[in-house]
Amino acid sequence: MTGAEEIRGSALRLDAPDDLDPLLERVGDARYVLIGEASHGTHDFYAWRAAITRRLIMEKGFRFVGVEGDWPDCDRIHRAVTGDGSTDEAVYGFARWPTFMWANEEVEEFCRWLRGWNDALPPERRVGFHGLDVYSLWDSLLAVRRYAQQHLPEQTGPVLRALHCFEAYGHDPQLYGLATRMIPASCEEEVVGMLTAVRRTAPADEEGFDARQNAEVVAGAEEYYRAMVRGGPESWNLRDIHMADTLDRLTGFYGDGEDNVKCVVWAHNTHIGDARATDMAEAGMTNLGQLVRERHGEEAAVLVGFGTHRGTVIAGREWDAPAEIMRVPPARTNSLEDLLHTAGLDRALFIVPPPGPDRPRWYDRPVEHRAIGVVYHPAGDHRRNYVTTTPGRRYDAFLWLDETSALHPLHREPPDEREPETFPSSL
Numbered sequence: 001m002t003g004a005e006e007i008r009g010s011a012l013r014l015d016a017p018d019d020l021d022p023l024l025e026r027v028g029d030a031r032y033v034l035i036g037e038a039s040h041g042t043h044d045f046y047a048w049r050a051a052i053t054r055r056l057i058m059e060k061g062f063r064f065v066g067v068e069g070d071w072p073d074c075d076r077i078h079r080a081v082t083g084d085g086s087t088d089e090a091v092y093g094f095a096r097w098p099t100f101m102w103a104n105e106e107v108e109e110f111c112r113w114l115r116g117w118n119d120a121l122p123p124e125r126r127v128g129f130h131g132l133d134v135y136s137l138w139d140s141l142l143a144v145r146r147y148a149q150q151h152l153p154e155q156t157g158p159v160l161r162a163l164h165c166f167e168a169y170g171h172d173p174q175l176y177g178l179a180t181r182m183i184p185a186s187c188e189e190e191v192v193g194m195l196t197a198v199r200r201t202a203p204a205d206e207e208g209f210d211a212r213q214n215a216e217v218v219a220g221a222e223e224y225y226r227a228m229v230r231g232g233p234e235s236w237n238l239r240d241i242h243m244a245d246t247l248d249r250l251t252g253f254y255g256d257g258e259d260n261v262k263c264v265v266w267a268h269n270t271h272i273g274d275a276r277a278t279d280m281a282e283a284g285m286t287n288l289g290q291l292v293r294e295r296h297g298e299e300a301a302v303l304v305g306f307g308t309h310r311g312t313v314i315a316g317r318e319w320d321a322p323a324e325i326m327r328v329p330p331a332r333t334n335s336l337e338d339l340l341h342t343a344g345l346d347r348a349l350f351i352v353p354p355p356g357p358d359r360p361r362w363y364d365r366p367v368e369h370r371a372i373g374v375v376y377h378p379a380g381d382h383r384r385n386y387v388t389t390t391p392g393r394r395y396d397a398f399l400w401l402d403e404t405s406a407l408h409p410l411h412r413e414p415p416d417e418r419e420p421e422t423f424p425s426s427l
Contacts, residue, residue: 003343003361003362006361008343011349011400014349017055019349020055023349026396030299030302031251031261034265034301034304036305037049037269038268038371039268039372039376040374041100041314041407042405044308045401046407048306050110050113053264053266054110057127063128064128065127066132066263066265068133068266070133071133071217073136076090077091078129081128082123082126083119087112092108096136099410100323100409106407106408134221134224135221137173144194144214144215145159145160145163147202147207147210148211151207155197158190158197162190162218165190177226180226181226181230186226187222191222194218198212198215209253216249220239220242233285240271240288244291244292248295267288269371270387270427271289273289274393275290277389277390278369278387278390278394289303302397303397304395305397307370307399307400308370309337310402311328313326313328315375319375323409326406329381334367335369336367336368337369339367341402347400351396359392362391364393367389369391371385371386374427
């Protein structure tokens, strides 16, 4: 049997949400479903990811969605989808570059649906929406200050000391990271003092949890930006470890001591596909998908990837550049995308079988797999943008969409001096 015949024999229909039944069956009783994207700017990935998530919420009782976004911005969405405010305004309010990642019609439509779903549920059973990422150092620090001033006045000292330390760097975390490389001073001690104070005194209610999480973000971001300027894999690993830790804190909060909370994660393939099945591992990198499998067991997690051969995408030519629609060229020869395209598949769902002699061989062959970030140069696509991957070990399921189209942003990028999301990796 040829490789194309193997691939066609593995493919399942993928035309409508009902065609996701085999994926729901594969999820079974898994508590973590991590759903990827091969770019941050493709309509089709967001739409199918939302379709999977709706079914997981409706049919399997998943309790929250954790995304590759920042805690304060996503908390605005969380409050809206659980009953406080307008979902459209919450989604539109993303002001950090690249805004198109979250301020887009596709996310807006999902959040409207989630608000409608939650309106029929008691408050304690409503499905949340939370950011897992580490970039919001300044916004999170200001949020901790507001909370401490209102609820923990005796802890404002440690919070203000951390705030004043970062003010010396002009509210710019990248400048802070560069400065700590040049001189041995840092804000680490002040941040640890703030985090300890908030952890010790913030109550266990939702507002207290929000304050503690913002303090954790500040601590994670402070370490991240110091590591970033040194180069190497450390800053990537700190970021994904922070996301995994945030996910664990959320499941603990929603579970209230129980260990059966179910959650969905939305992030790039490079975060949700197990890094051990890629050349990321050789570079000393871990990621969220690997950490979830290691911490909770492979049977508890289902990792779902996406891929496309060609189409259009929203991205920027450089950091802070205006988002534009770019043409995604046909994939590199002999890449995973090229193999799936050559097999003649327009759309397909793949459910990875268990290892064994009957598993189609293409699942276990290393192959180049495309990854497009928020910064993209189509002319250099074939030289960059590929990660060596063993598909059947990196993912538990894979959605193939041969030709895809760009996201639909809600607004242009506003001028903003806050730290950009996905910096500096673009993924």
